[in-house]
Amino acid sequence: MDRRVLRTRNDVLRAAIQVLFDEGLGSVTHQRVADVAGYSKATLYAHWPSPDGLLVDAFTSFVDVHHHTPAGDLRSDLVQELCTFRTAMLERRVDRALAVLVDLTATVPELIAVREHLVTEGERVIRGLLAPSLAGNELEAATLMLCGAIVHSALTHGQIPSEELIETSVDLVLRGIGWTESPR
């Protein structure tokens, strides 16, 4: 793809996400997104014949999950990875993206794969950190609870959890799995 086409695509996809987050799905029309992006409606139709295709591409380009690089201390690595997730919600509106995706997948099945990729990639580091200590349903439950505490708080409480609350959650789970800090 040449550089000009790529820039057009990126501008339009960013505008589509902005319209979706700020104005809701009903506003994600070729006309409205073209206006916000500063391109003609014809340009949008040339790239994306259907609004669903535009949505799928917009989410796919938006999904760029950041992670903490594990440093070897389980407690601190879990806390920092979850705080990286917290920061993504605060700075990159990942909470809003999740909320929209969760609702949209019921009516736009093409988005299910995007949501699944976001969730799998989002949970990857937490799951990897816990995997040496847990397996099967216990690994699943611990991952669901740690990620779930943040997702549930941000999405249904409408409140991104504090770092203290994240630390307390990690400590509860670590006590639950019988983890004890290695001696220094």
Next chain:
Amino acid sequence: MDRRVLRTRNDVLRAAIQVLFDEGLGSVTHQRVADVAGYSKATLYAHWPSPDGLLVDAFTSFVDVHHHTPAGDLRSDLVQELCTFRTAMLERRVDRALAVLVDLTATVPELIAVREHLVTEGERVIRGLLAPSLAGNELEAATLMLCGAIVHSALTHGQIPSEELIETSVDLVLRGIGWTESPR
């Protein structure tokens, strides 16, 4: 309110929820809801001059949270309360209601109070069961993790958790808070 008016209201609100869940927010128009409910558009406008008012009333009538009645064994009460939540997702589409609410509150602020009521009432029994053993951030973290595991699984994984997974989650939290079964 006389009985006939009440029946009309209930029919219309049920139809509004059905259209919202099945077809998405864009379809919740007076015309479409009137068609599904079998009433005239004029009747709907007489009761709800605005679509947002119709949505708020539909969710308010939908929110009727069922609970397990605690029987005195903490582990079993937590598991059964969470399984009641699970059943509500399976049978009454509470997962879909949450997904829609979470997204809609960003653009329909009148729904924030409805979401907050649903969450507070939904978490009430879990919080009450844990309150004698925990306080402050620990109570908050344990409640968020248990409810969050189910909400996160159902909403972002698109999969209502199994009873085994609920039991494993409860056991992890109970070990984390140092709870031991009372002797029989």
